[in-house]
Amino acid sequence: MTSELFAPLSLRSGHVLDNRIAKAAMEENMAGDGQLPDKELFGLYRRWAAGGTGLLITGNVMVHAEALTGPAGVVLDAAAPLEPFIEWARAGKSGGGAIWMQINHPGRQIGSDMPGVVWGPSAVALDLGKHSSRFGRPVAMTPEQIQATVTRYAVTAQRAEQAGFDGVEVHAAHGYLLSQFLSPLVNKRTDQWGGSLENRARMLLDVVRAVRTAVSPSFAVAVKLNSADFQRGGFDADDARQVIEMLEPLGVDLVELSGGSYESPAMSGRPADARTQAREAYFLDLAKDLVKTSPLPLMLTGGITRRETAERVLDSGVAIIGMGTALAVTPDLPDRWRQGREADGQLRPVTWSDKALASTAGMAQVRHQMRRIARGSRPTPGTHPAFALISERRKQRRALRRYRAWLSASQGAA
Numbered sequence: 510m511t512s513e514l515f516a517p518l519s520l521r522s523g524h525v526l527d528n529r530i531a532k533a534a535m536e537e538n539m540a541g542d543g544q545l546p547d548k549e550l551f552g553l554y555r556r557w558a559a560g561g562t563g564l565l566i567t568g569n570v571m572v573h574a575e576a577l578t579g580p581a582g583v584v585l586d587a588a589a590p591l592e593p594f595i596e597w598a599r600a601g602k603s604g605g606g607a608i609w610m611q612i613n614h615p616g617r618q619i620g621s622d623m624p625g626v627v628w629g630p631s632a633v634a635l636d637l638g639k640h641s642s643r644f645g646r647p648v649a650m651t652p653e654q655i656q657a658t659v660t661r662y663a664v665t666a667q668r669a670e671q672a673g674f675d676g677v678e679v680h681a682a683h684g685y686l687l688s689q690f691l692s693p694l695v696n697k698r699t700d701q702w703g704g705s706l707e708n709r710a711r712m713l714l715d716v717v718r719a720v721r722t723a724v725s726p727s728f729a730v731a732v733k734l735n736s737a738d739f740q741r742g743g744f745d746a747d748d749a750r751q752v753i754e755m756l757e758p759l760g761v762d763l764v765e766l767s768g769g770s771y772e773s774p775a776m777s778g779r780p781a782d783a784r785t786q787a788r789e790a791y792f793l794d795l796a797k798d799l800v801k802t803s804p805l806p807l808m809l810t811g812g813i814t815r816r817e818t819a820e821r822v823l824d825s826g827v828a829i830i831g832m833g834t835a836l837a838v839t840p841d842l843p844d845r846w847r848q849g850r851e852a853d854g855q856l857r858p859v860t861w862s863d864k865a866l867a868s869t870a871g872m873a874q875v876r877h878q879m880r881r882i883a884r885g886s887r888p889t890p891g892t893h894p895a896f897a898l899i900s901e902r903r904k905q906r907r908a909l910r911r912y913r914a915w916l917s918a919s920q921g922a923a
Contacts, residue, residue, distance in 0.1 A: 513823050514816070514830070515847065518563070520762040520806065524676060524729040527606055528563035529823060530843045533765070533810040533831035534611040534678065534733070536578060536872070537568040537879055538905070543915060544574065544584040545593040551600040553883035557836060558604030561843030564829070565601045566765075569613035569680055570669075572661040574919060575625035578615045578685075581908035585610070585665045588919070591672050598673035609676035609729060610669040612662055612720075616686030617647035617695070618771055624913050628654065629689050630696040630703065630712075635771060640865045644771075655702065655712060658686070663719035666730075676729025679716055682767045687713045688735060691752065694743045710752050714759065721760045731763040731808075732756055736795040746795050750802055757804040765808040765831060766799065768792050771865070793822060800826035814855060816846040837878040838888050854890045861894075870894040873901035 518526045541547030557565055571577050571584045585594060601608030617629035620643060627645035635644045650658070666677045681687035689695040690712045696703050702711050713732070721730050734752060737745050753764055796809045809822050810831030819830045835842055839852040856874050861867040877897040878888040 512820065514819055514843075518806070518828060520729055521760070522676075522729050522762050523727050524607070524762060526563040526829070528561075528843070529829050530562050530819070530846075531564040531566060531808060531810075531829050531831045532557055532562045532836050533767075533808075533833040534566045534568050534680070535833045535837065535875055535879070536582075538579040538581040538876060538908070539880070539883070540581045540583045540908075541593075542911070543590075544571075544577075544582065544912065545589065546583055546597040547593065549880070549883040550583075551596055552885065553879055554597065554600040554608070555603050556840050556882050556885075558601055558606060558608075560604070560836070560841035561606075561847065562604075562836070563606050563843075565606060565608045566678055566831075567597075567601070567608065567610050569611045569685075570665065572612055572614050572665045573626075573658065574916065576615055576619060576628065577623065577625065577912070578613070578618065579620070579908070580623065580905055580912040585612075585668055585672075586661065587664050587668075589668070591668060594669070594672035594674075602673070602675070607675040607729075609678050609731065610665075610674045611678040611680050611733065612665045612669070613680035614658055614661070614686040616689045617644065618684055619645050621645045622909060624916055628658075628686070630698055630709075633695050633697060637771065637865045649698070652700075659712065659715045659719050662716045663723040666720040666728075667723040670724045670728050676731060676762070677720060677724070678731040678733055678765065679713070679720060680733050681713050682733045682735040682765075684771050687716065688744070691735075691748065692740075692744045694740060706748055706751055707755075710755055713752070714755060717756060717759045717761060726760075729762045730760060731765060732761055733765040733767060736766045736768050736792045736799065746798060749795075750799055753799065753803050753805055761805055763806050763808055763829065764803070765810055765829075766792055766796050767810050768795070771868075793825060796822075796827055797825045814852060816851065819846075834875055837875045837882070838890050840882055840888075853888075856890050857892065857894060859894045867894075870898040873897040876901055 515528045539549050571582050574584045619627045627647045628650045629647035631649045634646050691709050696709050792811050806828035808829035808831050809827045813832050814835040822830045859867045859871045874897040
């Protein structure tokens with residue numbers, strides 16, 4: 510059975526993907542000592558590499574050691590040893606596909622118990638109702654901090670290429686730092702980084718220029734962008750259309766579309782906007798509109814679990830379909846599709862009314878499956894979300910102690 514799903518895709522850098530199926534980034538939070546990838550991540554990516562995807566995109570790798578999305582986040586900065594990343598790239602390419610590193614800075618989306626810095630375009634804190642105190646209060650970045658952060662992205666990208674990765678994806682979605690600059694709800698600056706969309710996009714565009722300059726022309730550079738933030742008055746589909754047009758002259762290979770943030774977790778299937786609920790391919794309606802005008806190939810991620818849905822997404826004009834949770838439950842799903850088979854099942858639904866807590870529990874369920882895959886065990890989709898959440902919090906407490914000690918030692922050495 511032939512299908513566009515299994516046709517190769519050539520990108521403008523000359524990079525060729527074997528097929529149109531990508532493992533989208535999921536935050537593993539599985540770093541070992543020194544905030545480095547270790548055997549757990551190697552095992553996980555070898556398993557995914559053997560499952561038939563054309564592209565694996567890592568969970569977000571931090572460009573700033575003092576700003577992590579979680580205490581077990583991987584850091585690749587100027588000081589990190591390269592050998593663990595070389596091994597990670599080898600594992601990801603062991604099945605013949607490509608591996609890209611997603612690179613990120615969390616900005617204000619940092620836990621209040623984390624050491625380090627909590628930065629944002631403006632001093633606008635997360636509003637999660639009764640859960641707001643779980644996150645630190647941000648301070649507005651200075652121009653010098655903005656420029657230093659742009660440089661950090663470029664350094665991480667350059668080192669990713671040296672380690673053997675095939676590309677990087679700059680994370681500008683889900684309410685992280687670059688997404689915060691894009692959002693008129695979060696970015697209240699009155700200088701060159703605030704106000705108009707052109708100004709709010711300035712940091713993202715500077716990051717992409719710096720990354721593209723730091724790596725070779727054949728190294729892929731992608732951007733992950735919200736199709737919408739799903740917040741009234743926030744970044745919307747028309748903003749996304751304009752930003753994609755701004756990215757086109759900068760040598761970007763691909764734009765991945767997602768949506769939502771910690772405040773409106775549409776990416777987990779629990780958005781504030783009812784249009785994305787209770788169906789697969791959460792953001793397909795928005796993507797169909799963006800495809801019509803996009804000068805760049807688009808990848809769509811969010812809720813895709815069945816081959817029929819994946820085919821429908823490609824038929825809309827999207828170039829690549831991205832899957833996250835589905836591959837945490839069935840790591841060989843692309844190969845199954847080739848054989849006319851589907852996934853074994855889906856994760857147990859999280860039906861809690863508290864959206865923020867439900868989103869956190871959903872992510873904990875996914876990480877529970879990833880850890881099982883990393884150990885060579887079979888996924889257990891029926892795991893209760895409460896069990897996964899409690900287990901995850903225990904692991905994160907231990908990781909936080911290690912991260913605090915490591916960061917303190919690193920700062921002392923500097």
